[in-house]
Amino acid sequence: MRFWEIGFIIVNFVLLAWILFTETGRKRWSIIAMTVAYCLLIVQLTVEGYRWQMIPAYFSPVILTVCFLLKIRKINVRNWLQITVKTLLLCIYLSVAVALPTIMPMFSLPKPNGPFMVGTTLFYWVDHQREQPYTKDPRDRRELMVQIYYPAGDEGEGNREPYLRNAREVGKGLEGDLSIPAFTFSHLDSVKTNAFTEARISNAEKQYPVLLFSHGFNGFRNQNTFEVEELASQGYIVICIDHAYNAAATVYPDGRTAYFQSTNITGFSDGDRHIQLWKDDVAFVLDQVEKLNRGGLDDRFKGKIDTSRIGMFGHSYGGATAAQMLAEDSRINAAIDMDGTLYGAKIKESGIGKPFLLMSAEMSEDDSDEFSIEEKHRKKCALAGGGMSLIIPNTDHTSFSDFHLMSPLLRSPGEDPRYVHRIINEFSLAFFDLYVKQGGNISALEKLSEKYPEVNFKVN
Incomplete structure (x- = not known):
């Protein structure tokens, strides 16, 4: 309180x-x-x-x-x-x-540990080359809301970003999935983050590497603020995507709201087909990032983005999307999948061929024999040839998000969400520093393995 x-x-x-x-x-x-x-x-x-x-x-x-x-x-x-x-x-x-x-507390987010303050801004981008599959009008195009967190040079006007700009709409979108009344989330627009709205980007470095974040089904772009702010404070430009109609709620500038619509994914065949929509979203955002760097969309980012150093991370279906983008898009150098079932095109048995880290919860949300066998095979392929993995004890599927800060009722038995978030942040930072920023070394991950022996960190 x-x-x-x-x-x-x-x-x-x-x-x-x-x-x-x-x-x-x-x-x-x-x-x-x-x-x-x-x-x-x-x-x-x-x-x-x-x-x-x-x-x-x-x-x-x-x-x-x-x-x-x-x-x-x-x-x-x-x-x-x-x-x-x-x-x-x-x-x-x-x-x-x-x-x-x-x-249902007014929770606080951990203070970022990096040398930079964190700024944030919101973009509305329309992919005019793609139809919107969730609306009836064939003239509708795919519309995305994208929030960017970045190293800030000052506090701007000193306004700290609210955790959710549209808490009422997101609460309504979460209501059915979590079986919690929408009004219980209404206070989340009063929770303040550590990021400053529309702050000036720092000039401390000539360019900054990029990380993309993709949420899970019925998640939202801000659901991993604990992690996004930490990475931005460490010198990354982090781009968070709302996958419209698969996010809890996406509110557009004119007030329209795209609420979550069920996708009826009941097995691998459904999940494998649907992921193309998310991959196309990410590819489009990557194209926009290149335009952003050229100054065509927002001059403050002109020349500040190092498009040769790009990584991606995601939770659940967003984690599967990150793995697929790593395997298929040459612009992605490294990726982290946080407890995401590996939907999409099957990965070669020799592995992805690029740096990949799979973070898993101790409690699996899928326990059917048929599903488990296929999932284990897909994980084995993804981790072959140098892939990395870890399992965090006392965690479930949503431990890899901010949800467990929102209420102790959502936590797993024995879980300390701030401790779990610290593990996620430290491993994520060491991994991306090594393979995206290209300024770290493998010893940083090895030291974390010694610091947190309970996570069972492995390199295949």
Whole structure:
């Protein structure tokens, strides 16, 4: 919980307990207590803003007022039944008031460790060469929202980017998949990231290498902010893609929203066919990045992008897309697949032939025998010839995203999401420094293997 939320709850419940259980008290002190309660409410709402999880706590000044009006302060201390009932009711109310903001907290993202501040900007790009397969009008083109995080030279106007610009729409898109009401995500537009909106790109280096990020089905471009900000702070331009109609929600500049539409992927044949759409999205974005570097789209990035040093990473289906792009597009030098089933064209048994790291969760989400056999074969092929792999203990499929910061109810037993994120960040950075930035060495990965022996890091 935030500072003023904690103070508001503590002070108001102390005052409520005082009114309920003190034998005597002057009217003047009761009025002062209510004044303090309402003032704290106003301060909290003004400084930190409203969120629905605090509704039970917001009622505490009202209860104070009712208690005063009914004059229930004057109780018989010898009436133990009365005292017990009041104590029980107070404890239940306090538990509810504290529980809601605790299980759906205003979480904070880890501070990036790199030497750069982080800036971010949003682009709306239309691929006029491709139809939009999810709409009925054949004239519709494929429209993408792309958010770029980059090393910043200053804080710009000092405005920190919200975690989600369109929390209501994304919440609605997530509702069906997570079986959580959409309104529970409404506070995510009040969570602040470490990135500064529209900040100036740093001139500390002549050019910066590029990393592309692809989310999973019904994910969203910001779902790995913990990782994206760290990589940007370390000197990478990170480009995050919303795969429209396969993301939870993609909101376009004119207000239209492309909500998630089911793809009915029930096996490898469906997943293998559908991935072409995502690969085409990534290829188009790569084309746009080249234009961006030439100054045709945004002059601030002109000449700042090193298009000879490009990597990609993704979660779930986005991880499979990263592996496919690594195998098929010469512009991608290295890739990380975070717990993504390897859909797409089958990889040669000799391997991809370029640096590839497969991060896996301890708890597999697919356990059918037929699926497992095929998946194991595909992993074996992808990792052949020098591919790398690791398994992080106490994790499930969504551990490789920000989701487990949003609520402790989403976490795996025994999982510390910040520890898991630290492992992901350190291995990702060492891998990309070696194979994309081309300034690291294999010893950095070996040292991480010694630092985190539980992850079972392997080079095939």
